[in-house]
Amino acid sequence: MRKIVFILTILVFQQNIYSQKEIVGKVEYYKSYSYGIPSFDSGIGKSLNRLNSQNQKIQIRQGTTIREFETDSNGVFKCSVNPNEKIYLSINKNSKTTNADFSFEPSELKDSLKLKISDSRIMTYRDSISTPEFYNKYSETQARVDFENRNLRIIGGGSFLTKKTIKRRKKIAKEYGFRYEYEFGCEIMGAEYRIIHRYNETMKKLIGINKNVW
Structure with missing residues (x-):
């Protein structure tokens, strides 16, 4: 009986290994408004460049499994996921302005994912404080x-x-x-x-x- 349980455990473990899929993701913040004033638009562009060159915190959840890591300075991250389960991603979940949530069904999972986030909340927050x-x-x-x-x-x-x-x-x-x-x-x-x-x-x-x- 123990031998059968041990064999089943190995088979399940091997199945989990072989069912993993490596994906490459990229987090990118983009300008949501063009104000038509060169100084404004240029300043926003510079702010976005600085933000996009920072490491972003990523949380990935599938089922009961939660993993946390950071992107590189280009906003790129790599991870292995189960392609048969829905995936939930949280970007900078503890931030009031740069946070965002994404989810992908198994049919939507690709080798590369681009996570684009509007800067509208960032700009709105800054102006509301000002x-x-x-x-x-x-x-x-x-x-x-x-x-x-x-x-x-x-x-x-x-x-x-x-x-x-x-x-x-x-x-x-x-x-x-x-x-x-x-x-x-x-x-x-x-x-x-x-x-x-x-x-x-x-x-x-x-x-x-x-x-x-x-």
């Missing part, structure tokens, strides 16, 4: 609340506008049923500009404004 009152007033969450309450508005600056621009804006506002609110002039903090940009982009999508119309 100017909390302004953020609470014009956050993306507030844009959704305003839309639900039919407070359809696009936030703009009160700087000089050409007659052509004013005419075009009036036409778009009338067509889609929103109004412009001019909340600032030529002077505005970088964080405030980014917050308003994200508010407007969220509102445009909810209203159904095509980017080409703008």
Whole structure:
């Protein structure tokens, strides 16, 4: 009886070994918004380059097995997994801004996995810390609340506008049923500009404004 149990244990152990599949993964953070201002976009690009050159913490879970390790400075990691079980991956699970979760069914497992993570949470968090009152007033969450309450508005600056621009804006506002609110002039903090940009982009999508119309 002991011999049979021992043989079965060996067979199960060998089966587990042979059922392992090595995968190569890459964690990459990407820019979620283009603000149309070279200094802003360049600064965000540099921040992302620094973030992507850091070691990211990885947790992989399959069944009851949990493993933790780090990527290299290029965001690359290697590991062996059971190709017959669903895989769960947590990136920087203890971080408030750089964390992300992924899962893959056995049919989705490939030799290489690219885990792309938006920088939106990072930028939103930084801007909310920089100017909390302004953020609470014009956050993306507030844009959704305003839309639900039919407070359809696009936030703009009160700087000089050409007659052509004013005419075009009036036409778009009338067509889609929103109004412009001019909340600032030529002077505005970088964080405030980014917050308003994200508010407007969220509102445009909810209203159904095509980017080409703008």
